[in-house]
Amino acid sequence: MSDPRPTLPELARFxxxxxxxxxxxxxxxxxxxDLALPYEALDAQHQPLPVQRYRAMACARxxxxxxxxxxxPGAAERAAALFRSLQKHFHDAEHGGWFYSxxxxxxxxxxxxxxxxxxxxxxxxxxxxxxxxESLVESTLNAAxxxxxxxxxxxxxxYEASLAEDWADLGSGPLQNPQMHLAEAFLQVLAVRDxxxxxxxxxxxCEALQAHFIEPEYGLMxxxxxxxxxxxxxxxxxxxxxxxxxxxxxxxxxxxxxxxDRAFGYAEQYGVKDGAVLSMLGVDGQVLxxxxxxxxxxxxLRALVLRAGGEAKLAGQLRALQARFLREAGWYECRDGEGSxxxxxxxxxxxxxxxxxxxxxxxxx
Numbered sequence: 001m002s003d004p005r006p007t008l009p010e011l012a013r014f015x016x017x018x019x020x021x022x023x024x025x026x027x028x029x030x031x032x033x034d035l036a037l038p039y040e041a042l043d044a045q046h047q048p049l050p051v052q053r054y055r056a057m058a059c060a061r062x063x064x065x066x067x068x069x070x071x072x073p074g075a076a077e078r079a080a081a082l083f084r085s086l087q088k089h090f091h092d093a094e095h096g097g098w099f100y101s102x103x104x105x106x107x108x109x110x111x112x113x114x115x116x117x118x119x120x121x122x123x124x125x126x127x128x129x130x131x132x133x134e135s136l137v138e139s140t141l142n143a144a145x146x147x148x149x150x151x152x153x154x155x156x157x158x159y160e161a162s163l164a165e166d167w168a169d170l171g172s173g174p175l176q177n178p179q180m181h182l183a184e185a186f187l188q189v190l191a192v193r194d195x196x197x198x199x200x201x202x203x204x205x206c207e208a209l210q211a212h213f214i215e216p217e218y219g220l221m222x223x224x225x226x227x228x229x230x231x232x233x234x235x236x237x238x239x240x241x242x243x244x245x246x247x248x249x250x251x252x253x254x255x256x257x258x259x260x261d262r263a264f265g266y267a268e269q270y271g272v273k274d275g276a277v278l279s280m281l282g283v284d285g286q287v288l289x290x291x292x293x294x295x296x297x298x299x300x301l302r303a304l305v306l307r308a309g310g311e312a313k314l315a316g317q318l319r320a321l322q323a324r325f326l327r328e329a330g331w332y333e334c335r336d337g338e339g340s341x342x343x344x345x346x347x348x349x350x351x352x353x354x355x356x357x358x359x360x361x362x363x364x365x
Contacts, residue, residue, distance in 0.1 A: 010318035011361055017326050018354055019072075025330055026062060027074055030348060035106055036085045038062045038348040044329065049345055051104040056090035060120040061352035067128040068355050079128060083137060086121065095166050097147045111165040115152050115178035118144055122185035130192035145189070145198065148182065157208030176213055176223045179205060180237065184244055187251075199250065206245075206256040215283050218266045219259035222283075232280050232288055235271025236296025238263055239303035243360060246306045264307060272300065275320040276335070290337030294325040295353040302360030314364075 029046040030039050037059055039048035059082055066079040089106055090098040092113075100110040100117055125141040151167045152159040158174035159182060186202035189195050212225045220233045221241050242264055245257040270285035271278050277296035280289035301317050304310030324339075325332050333350060334343040 008315055008318065008364065010315050010322065011364065013322060014318055014326070014361075015358060017322075018351075018358060021326075021328065022330055022351055022354065023065070023069065023072075025346065026065070026348060026351065027078065031078075035089065036081045037089065038082075041345040041347045042330070043346075044344045046329065053101040053103060053109050054089070054106075055101045055117070056086060056098045057100075057117045057120045058348045059086050059090065060117070060124040061349050063124040064120075064127050065351050065355050067124070067131050068359070070131045076132075079131075083125075083128060083140075086124075087140065092165065096143075097151065097167075098144075099165075112162055112170070113147075113151070113165065113167065114162045115148070115159050116161070116181060118148050118152065119178060119181040119185045122148065123181065123188050126185065126188040126192050130188075141189070149197075149201070156212070157204045158212060159205070174212070174225060176209075176221060176237065179209060179213075180221075180241060180244070183209075187244060187248055190250070202250070203254070206251060206254050210254070210256040210259060214256070214259045218283070219262035220266065220283060221260060221263065232282055233267070234280055234296070235267040235277050236279070236293065236299045238267035238271070239277070239296070239299040242303045243299065243306060246303075247360075264303070275317060276324065276339075278337075287337075291342065292324065292335040292337075292339070294321075294331055294333055294350060297321050297325060298353045298357035302357045305360055305363050 025042060025046060026038055029048065030042050032039055035054065037054045039051065040054065040058060041049045043049055063079055063082040063086065066075045066082065069075045070079060089102050092099055097113045098117055098121060099108045100112050100114055103109040122141060122144045125137055125144060129137040129141055148159065151163060154160060154174065159179060160172055161175040161178050162170050162172040164170055183202060183205055186198045186205070189198040190202070213222050214220070215222050215226065215233070221238060222231050222233055224231050238260065241260045245251045245254070245260055251257055271281055276292040277300050278287055278289070279291040279293060279296070281287055297320070301314070301321065304314050304317060324335060330346050331350065332341050332343070333346060336342040
């Protein structure tokens with residue numbers, strides 16, 4: 001019986017569209033050469049939206065994007081520029097860490113320190129260092145890991161979502177999404193070097209998430225700690241967690257992996273409608289937000305590669321991605337519950353999801 005996987009024409013079209021229609025947006029009209037930063041978003045005509053801010057997280061995601069394509073023309077130079085800009089514009093020389101955002105003139109805007117940003121700085125720097133092996137990149141990576149360990153870590157194995165500029169407690173508590181991207185960051189560190197502290201931190205984090213964030217009946221990963229008022233789950237995050245845990249030999253046999261593996265079918269049953277991944281659901285399966293987002297479609301796609309029986313759905317899901325979200329001039333970010341395009345801008349953060357999706361889909365070949 002022939003293997004249907006390596007020659008999916010839908011995958012070839014997706015790869016070509018990404019390389020020819022999406023990445024060039026951030027080498028041309030999406031690049032502010034004066035600040036050496038990506039604009040936050042482009043409109044449907046490839047014009048930058050009026051600048052209100054630049055986020056360190058967006059800079060880090062683009063650093064990942066171009067370091068992942070470092071052999072392509074101009075990518076190494078762009079990655080180097082993004083790494084310099086991360087330090088130049090966002091690093092807090094007084095208190096350490098990185099500001100959340102700067103304004104249109106390059107001055108600190110939101111000076112808080114958030115885990116989501118710092119996790120992406122670790123993730124991007126680890127990936128970039130794995131490509132270039134430059135000492136300055138590794139020292140930045142180490143500094144970010146130290147800050148997370150010293151400032152964000154809690155006694156229960158979880159991490160604060162947000163802290164003040166001077167690291168004062170803001171009472172944010174832990175939230176799911178920053179913890180997930182921190183796990184992703186630890187995994188990237190371990191992919192490029194032997195790091196026992198990152199390994200232990202990752203295992204402790206997953207143990208704490210199992211204890212505090214997993215809904216016991218279905219194994220769902222909740223967005224806020226169990227018992228929080230008005231809690232919910234996001235199918236896109238279930239699929240993202242499944243991919244991260246299932247691709248890691250370190251995490252594949254953990255209780256957290258068992259929970260997420262168990263939750264997959266429930267998330268798929270209630271959270272995927274006619275091939276579209278819905279945004280937010282209650283634990284009872286009630287749809288709270290039926291918005292369809294391109295990043296969630298991308299996470300579902302790469303999860304299907306690893307899921308038993310998922311291969312049969314891949315071609316159809318790739319066609320759905322192309323039909324609903326990819327357009328000649330780039331992509332559609334969101335559709336509403338009726339399927340109508342609800343966002344016409346293209347954020348600089350989205351190519352990260354498409355790049356990691358394509359990386360996951362390479363497991364097909």
